[in-house]
Amino acid sequence: MGELAALFTSVxxxxxxxxxxxxxxxxxxxxxxxxxxAIAAVFLALAHLLLTGALxxxxxxxxxxxxxxxxxxxxxxxxxxxxxxxxxxIGPRRAMLLMVLSPILSSxxxxxxxxxALTRLxxxxxxxxxxxxxxxxxxxxxxxxxxxxxxxxDHDHRAYLNGVLLGVGAALGQALGLLLAKQGMAGGFSTISxxxxxxSVALATITLVTLxxxxxxxxxxxxxxxxxxxxxxxGAFTGPFLGIWGSMIAVQNAPLGVASTLLxxxxxxxxxxxxxxxxxxxxxxxxxxxxxxxxxxxxxFLQ
Numbered sequence: 001m002g003e004l005a006a007l008f009t010s011v012x013x014x015x016x017x018x019x020x021x022x023x024x025x026x027x028x029x030x031x032x033x034x035x036x037x038a039i040a041a042v043f044l045a046l047a048h049l050l051l052t053g054a055l056x057x058x059x060x061x062x063x064x065x066x067x068x069x070x071x072x073x074x075x076x077x078x079x080x081x082x083x084x085x086x087x088x089x090i091g092p093r094r095a096m097l098l099m100v101l102s103p104i105l106s107s108x109x110x111x112x113x114x115x116x117a118l119t120r121l122x123x124x125x126x127x128x129x130x131x132x133x134x135x136x137x138x139x140x141x142x143x144x145x146x147x148x149x150x151x152x153x154d155h156d157h158r159a160y161l162n163g164v165l166l167g168v169g170a171a172l173g174q175a176l177g178l179l180l181a182k183q184g185m186a187g188g189f190s191t192i193s194x195x196x197x198x199x200s201v202a203l204a205t206i207t208l209v210t211l212x213x214x215x216x217x218x219x220x221x222x223x224x225x226x227x228x229x230x231x232x233x234x235g236a237f238t239g240p241f242l243g244i245w246g247s248m249i250a251v252q253n254a255p256l257g258v259a260s261t262l263l264x265x266x267x268x269x270x271x272x273x274x275x276x277x278x279x280x281x282x283x284x285x286x287x288x289x290x291x292x293x294x295x296x297x298x299x300x301f302l303q
Contacts, residue, residue, distance in 0.1 A: 002254025006262035009246035014269040016239030017092035018277055020084055023231035027222040029084035034210055034219055035232050037076065037203040040240030044196040047241070057193035065197060067184030071177045072198035076240070077205050079173015082166040089163030090153040093274045093286075097136055097267040098167030100293045103260040103300055104129055105175040122300055129296025136289035137164055150278050178260065182251050191248040199240060261298045268294060 024032045049055045086095035104126045111118050153160030177198075185194050210216055223229050250259040267290045274280045 002250045002252065002259060003262060005246045006250035006254060006259045007265070009243050009250060009263055010265035010269060012238040012243040012246060013096070013263075014266040014273060016235045016243055017087060017096055017266065017270065018273060019231040019235035020239070021087040021092045022277075023228045023235065024084055024088045026225055026228040026231075029088050030081070030215070031219050031222045031228075032232055032235075033077075033081050033084050034206055034215075035223060035229075036236040036240055037199060037206060039233060039236035040244075041196070041199050041203050043237060043241040044192070044199055044245070047245075048192050048196050051192055052190070057190065057197055060189075060193060060197060064184050064189060064194075065201075067180050068194055068197040069201035071180035071184060072200075072202035073205050074180065075173050075177020076198060076202035076244075077209075079170050079177060082173060083170035086163045086166040086170060089151060089159050089166065091151045091274065091278070091280070093267060093270040093280070094137060095163070095167045095170070096270055097133060097290055097293060098164065099171050099174060100129060100133060100264045100267060100297050101168060101171040102174040102178075103264065103297050105172050106179060106260060107300060109175060109179060125296045125299035127296070128299060129293050132289045132291070132293025132296060135292065136286055139283065139285050139289070150280050178247070178251060181248065185248065185252050188252075191252055192245060195245045195248050198244070261294075261300075264294060264297050 020029075020032050020036070045055050048057070083095060083099075086098070107118065107122060107126070151163075153163045181194065181198065184197075185191065210219065223232075247259075247263060250263065254262075271282050271287060271290065275282050
């Protein structure tokens with residue numbers, strides 16, 4: 001069940017990245033990040049009511065709130081803020097490819113914090129994945145079939161570099177988020193409750209930041225763009241609602257390495273989708289490099 005949930009989540013996240021990219025190009029990635037959490041919280045609360053009979057996980061222990069809350073702040077506020085801006089700068093295909101680094105970073109964190117040893121095969125797998133990512137991200141930027149640059153990073157080297165760095169930051173956020181979420185769900189805790197708790201803490205955090213920055217009015221004004229709002233609504237349903245819930249099921253019911261590898265599939269799924277939606281030229285180097293990166297990620301855990 002965990003493996004199927006991870007595959008489903010990869011498909012959902014692929015469509016989510018496209019929708020949030022289209023919305024972010026219209027109203028800005030910060031607006032997308034704030035709004036999708038609010039919408040997802042509504043979806044999750046209703047699902048929680050249907051599945052458990054309560055809108056809220058009332059019996060959750062403080063320790064679970066701590067681990068899942070920190071997981072939500074790191075993964076859904078900080079990590080996703082980096083990811084959404086990377087979508088705008090370098091596009092969802094490259095941004096999601098950088099998320100392949102997440103399982104590598106997870107292993108390094110386990111080595112640094114938990115003292116877990118790294119075998120030679122694991123180090124080799126990391127190098128393979130890094131080589132694939134580096135090969136793709138250092139390639140000449142592709143353009144649309146019309147010859148027009150698709151994203152800001154296609155014609156601006158600094159924007160491209162910033163997008164890559166933000167993608168790495170997003171991968172680190174996901175790695176830490178999943179590690180902390182697994183700790184918070186220890187003992188077979190409900191995945192829908194865990195997802196709602198992560199989203200709730202993330203939403204509360206980002207709401208406080210928005211208030212402190214005086215961006216509430218600007219956010220509401222941006223949402224008058226009905227096209228952008230529809231993309232955010234659709235992305236919130238497939239991403240923070242179905243996707244994150246699915247990832248929690250995957251993490252709880254499959255080995256973390258297997259789940260992380262299957263959750264890293266969106267870069268492959270986005271290759272045809274990017275050509276279809278943005279008319280981006282997909283080179284052989286992009287395809288081969290992506291497959292090499294995913295092979296390294298798979299070798300890291302499927303030993």
